[in-house]
Amino acid sequence: MAEQEASGLQVLLSTLQSSCDKDVILNILSVLTDLLSLGTGRRIHYVVSKGGSEALLQALATAARTEPPEHGPLLPLLRLLARVGQRDRKFGLKVQKAEATDIILSLTRRHLGHHLHLTHCLWVLRVCASNVTTGTMLGINGAMELLFKVITPYSKRHVRTVRAAIGALAALLKSKSNSRRAVNRGYLGELLRLYQDWHRNDVSNNYIYIRRGLLLCLKYITNIQLGRETFLGSRGMEILFTSVQDCLSCKNLDPIITTAIHILRKCYPKEHLPVVTVRSSYSFPLPGNASAEPPCEGSEGKWLKDDSESEGEEEAEKDWDNEDVESKEEDCDLETDVNKLRSMPVLDRPEQELEKYEALCAELFQNFQELEFESEEKKSLEDRTESLPSAPSHFIPSDTSVKHPNCRWRNQSVTEMGPDPGEQDFKVPLQSWRKKEECIWDKNDENRDIAEKTQDKDFCEEEDPARSHVFALCSLLKDAAWYKKVFYPHCKALIDPGPEGRLESSDIVRNLLEKHRGDIPFHSPCFYAARARCVKSIPGYRELAFPDFWGHQPPPYSKPVLERKHGVQSFLFPRDKVLDDVRRLIQPGDVIGRTVFDLDDPSSLSSPAAPGCLTFFSQFESGNLRKAIQVREFEYDLILNADVNSSQHHQWFYFEVRDMESAVPYRFNIINCEKLNSQFNYGMQLVMYSVREALQGRPRWTRAGQEICYYKNHYCCRSAAAGGGVRGRFYYTLTFSIKFPHKDDVCYLAYHYPYTYSTMMSHLDILEQNRNPKKVYWRQQALCQTLGGNPCPLLTITAMPESKNRDDLEQFCSRPYVFLTARVHPGESNASWVMKGTLEFLVSCDPIAELLRKCFIFKIVPMLNPDGVINGNLRCSLSGDDLNRQWLTPSSQLHPTIYHAKGLLYYLRSIGRAPLVFCDYHGHSQKKNVFLYGCSIKETLWQAGCMVDTAVVTEDVGYRTLPKILDKVAPAFVMNSCSFLVEKSRASTARVVVWKEMGVLRSYTMESTYCSCSHGLYRGLQLGTQELEEMGSKFCLGLLILHLKSLPCSKELMAQAALLLDLEEEITDRAQRRCSNSSLESDDEPPCAEEIDYDTASSSDGEEEFLELDQEIQECLSCVEGETEDEGVTTGQTCSSRALRELYISSQPAPNSTALPLGSSALGLCHGFESSPV
């Protein structure tokens, strides 16, 4: 039946092509019009598939050839062509084949005076031009000249025709050669003038579509370099900018504003960053002959000439966060060579070299005979206590310090101290600190008295807690570096009494420290200062950042992600921000342009700040501000320093700002970000720390910043080297505004919760001192020295043997290993917070931790890239290399931490003790949730569409167990986000190398979001340090369950575990139940504005455009129907509107339809459409 009906349509179409009978043709056109007027795209596609376009084109050719031209069928024919043609992808080709371009052009010319016919011709012209080749041909044959005759000069007569002509012109200008031709003929200026005329005269906004049509013409014409230059030369920026200002208040002008801003962004003259060189301000001479990234600045073409057609913007930009970001061509990147996927134990160094790693596994050879489990410990405890500095040790967590349902291990006070069964390597800094401590803290009793008296005199009547800190704050205001200087004995401020009779900084600090409530678990300012003093940095830091020194306490509640505002202030389209940027160009007089901080110009750092101007600083651990420029009174452009020995990698930031007003929104623009998109576009906020708040008892990093947008800006890389091989690569702006909580405060802003090397080292000190040595075997050694000369700590944590008897000692030695690493990427501070959670859990008194320690020996490298973290890098080490791309063949000289971590793993494998689990902790800047990347041969081959011979390729699916467990026990973890594919581009990452070369089945990268979760308990909440730390502890719990599930266990262990885990489950369940709305909703982020706006190659308007033209045609028809004015009269045509209606719109077949045997099948045809497969 359907077949029959389909053939009915074919008969109809072939008759249309061959018939010369005017009435027959009219009838067929009428039937087709009826058919297509009902349905939507599907029907049209069906007609297209049956050769509709060809038939219509043929009929057009016939009608045009007839002399005198056959006017009757012309209009319905053109309408059908326009509607069918725009949905026929090959329409352009068919037009060329039918040699119809000339026909359409000459028809258009012929009807210049007859607006209804002309409008119809223009629709078809527009549809033809949407094919670039056809459009180019039309352009060559003078189509644009023709159209300009129609649209100029400005006139409100025949607006429908003008609208159609502008639509056709815009379509033609999609062809670059047409655009070039248009510019050369001066049409760009004319378009601008015309746009201004329409803008000025369309006071009541009746002709938005015409104004937008003109903007579309400008949008396409400025896709070419010549277009952009001419646009600038014709004052296009000023004209559009001014016109947009008039439109901003009117909501239905959005289409105009959006298009105009798109053009403004595109044409904004490209500039290089306002820095002398994009290479890092810091360089480090590498050992041997190794050279870092060549310091090539490349040619500095002022306009990036090779960026001719703006493809430069669209270059597949290399993704710098490779391990973290799924590439779009992920499937092409999959490793499909089975041999390369198979575990292949290889050695990248001489075997005898492995012996030296025995020293890093002393637990296997430890003779516990000398251990006196009870008595000696007490003695040592006393020793230790005596040797401890008298400085307050506030770090011992108390029951009240942390309240979190899922952190019960935290609530346990760990107070037992004891001997250190491990080595003393790391005692050096601590001891040196103690010595200095004596002079700073202890001998100053008299000084303290003086200080106290001074304080009393001035403030003792004050009971107001806020006022009681005035002393500290006053000093803080006077002396910028009061608390920093004091920690550095070589600083003069320590000895000399300050100018203006100030108190000595040491007193200030001591005074401050007495205010330190000590309610920050596992943190001690004194330990921090001691560690920081030993750090070796490239710039030779002499100062501390207050938050790292003072400590951070998780806020009592989690903050939801910022709501995405649509409309005027849209995240997806930062129009206000872009207009502000453009204003700099249009009104340069308003721009202050004062450099207030410049790492490359030391004099700028010491000179006093101008009044009414913020003071910036970032020369402390992990700080990386390079330059700050005041743009307007409350707006600053900021430039981040590149990674050491590199000219790229900007995303992480950490800096100090002071001398602010309160309650004024300051806007900051970080103008040299590099990632293509950011969670900042999806509700993520940065973090801020206020010193005043800290001194008032709220020492914490909090999520801050409003009006946050991340978008591509007009700054471009000056060289291919800086652009990662892609010249003309653009930078991105992260803009945000901040209202500081207090006037004249000292605040810190960062990309994410900072966690410095000294923070980690002092944390380890505290953990070591606070563990229970009877139960916790803890050993801290240096895995190696880094290039920068800092020790990279390696921890061994397990349970002490139960007793000295042989069985217990054997059990101790035979525990499987778990190998954990973190922070190979310095900008991923979230990884360190997760690691902090893991470490604190592992040494805690939690019964689960005790059990876990009995199950495993943990080898942990908590910071694989200390130098990078210290010097404020985002991605690399001092060698300028991404260390997580060096695992295949690490260099002992250039990548010592990777070389030795791998060496230790080799050693473990060589003695048959390859770890059961390997996991490298990372942070993921573009995704939500916490999840694992693992390795699977089969999943990779399946994903790549390869045949998998299950007889040859066998695989243990055990790699899925741990993530499945974590999905259950860790609220932030989401199994659905995990992936087990092996990509070629990741062949040299820790995860893949450890899996392949060490044969570790459970080898993972753990990625933690910077932003929030899409599922579960934390859905819609921005993760804080508490949630990250919790993830670290839950990871441990996951390991215990994995052990129970996967390894043979003693009955005793099983029983103990069962009891504990039941409890744990109850807690987890309760927590999860509280969040019962955690449905499995997983909508992906919409694409960001960049992906849409800059896509100039293809028409992104898609279906919308079809609808527009359809609507245009429909509007025109209904007006013609109702219109009393007969346009035809003007040119002597006799076609009345009544006739039109009768001939083309009436659904009744014409009286002489008998010529067609289709009376009934016309109806059947309609039904056939609905049932036929399309």
Ligand SMILES: [Zn+2]
């Ligand atoms: Zn990473």
